[in-house]
Amino acid sequence: MNRYIQISIETKDDDESDVLVARLSQSGFEGFEEEPGKLHAFIPETLYDATKIEKIIADVKGVADPFHTLFQKEVIEPRNWNAEWEKDFEPVTVDHFCAIRAHFHNAIPDVKYDIIITPKMSFGTGHHATTYMMIAAMEHLELMQKSVMDFGTGTGVLAILACKMGAEPVIAIDSDELSIENARENVAVNGCDTVQIELRDSISGMGRFDVILANINLKVILENMDSIRQHLSQTGVLIGSGVLESDEGKIRERAIAAGFAFELQMKRDNWMSFSLKNHQS
Numbered sequence: 001m002n003r004y005i006q007i008s009i010e011t012k013d014d015d016e017s018d019v020l021v022a023r024l025s026q027s028g029f030e031g032f033e034e035e036p037g038k039l040h041a042f043i044p045e046t047l048y049d050a051t052k053i054e055k056i057i058a059d060v061k062g063v064a065d066p067f068h069t070l071f072q073k074e075v076i077e078p079r080n081w082n083a084e085w086e087k088d089f090e091p092v093t094v095d096h097f098c099a100i101r102a103h104f105h106n107a108i109p110d111v112k113y114d115i116i117i118t119p120k121m122s123f124g125t126g127h128h129a130t131t132y133m134m135i136a137a138m139e140h141l142e143l144m145q146k147s148v149m150d151f152g153t154g155t156g157v158l159a160i161l162a163c164k165m166g167a168e169p170v171i172a173i174d175s176d177e178l179s180i181e182n183a184r185e186n187v188a189v190n191g192c193d194t195v196q197i198e199l200r201d202s203i204s205g206m207g208r209f210d211v212i213l214a215n216i217n218l219k220v221i222l223e224n225m226d227s228i229r230q231h232l233s234q235t236g237v238l239i240g241s242g243v244l245e246s247d248e249g250k251i252r253e254r255a256i257a258a259g260f261a262f263e264l265q266m267k268r269d270n271w272m273s274f275s276l277k278n279h280q281s
Helices: 012-023 048-063 082-085 129-138 159-164 177-187 218-223 223-230 245-258
Strands: 005-011 031-035 040-044 071-077 090-095 100-102 113-116 147-153 170-174 196-199 209-215 232-244 262-270 271-278
Touching: 012 031, 012 040, 012 048, 012 232, 012 262, 048 071, 090 129, 100 129, 113 159, 129 159, 129 209, 129 232, 129 271, 147 159, 159 170, 159 177, 159 209, 159 245, 170 177, 177 196, 218 223, 218 232, 218 245, 223 245, 223 271, 232 245, 245 262, 245 271
Parallel strands: 100 113, 147 170, 147 209, 170 196, 209 232
Antiparallel strands: 005 040, 005 071, 031 040, 090 100, 232 271, 262 271
């Protein structure tokens, strides 16, 4: 098992914490824990770049930091991340549409779709505003017999929901091996064995889809905007999140330049979700 680096950052408020999560997630950080006045962020030791991380934090805080005082660093030895997450993992319900729970929780009554997730270190349990908004947006999609790509699948929760909504085929990709392993486990537990899960960092060459789900981050979405459009059907739609409210202008401008019609879906806890549609649709 790989070792992780934990950095702990003093934060002045929730807004600063949200911005830090967004920026650090673009630089290889895979997990975050928040407490009043402090953010803990986790990254594989092999991806740790002190200079880059210091610059990100200094930029967010608006200070220079020549003496490395902005955060504390700790090496985390391999541990049972599943047990760590389970301690505080509570069910999440999105209206009466979807519930996300761990295997040790009772089934949630009066919801259309009940999903079991064992998160480990992967992103996507519904607790974070971005995953919640993606699920809320999916409630308004007709996915029966539609082809779906989940770009940056994390735990696989969105791919599992698409499968339960009748989508076929459903292909889920992620660039992180641990996420792929976790997603495969979650897909099996939910009886969605038809979901195809692949270790990839690009959708290039994967055909066209009716719907692409991308709960990733600003950098990846902007870099892949043209490729995403090339892989959508003529009436296809991208549902995206992982982007701060303050970055709406960047997404809107890039989307329009790529030939999309931009539609804001929702804002929640300083984050936003959006849909992009081909002009042909």
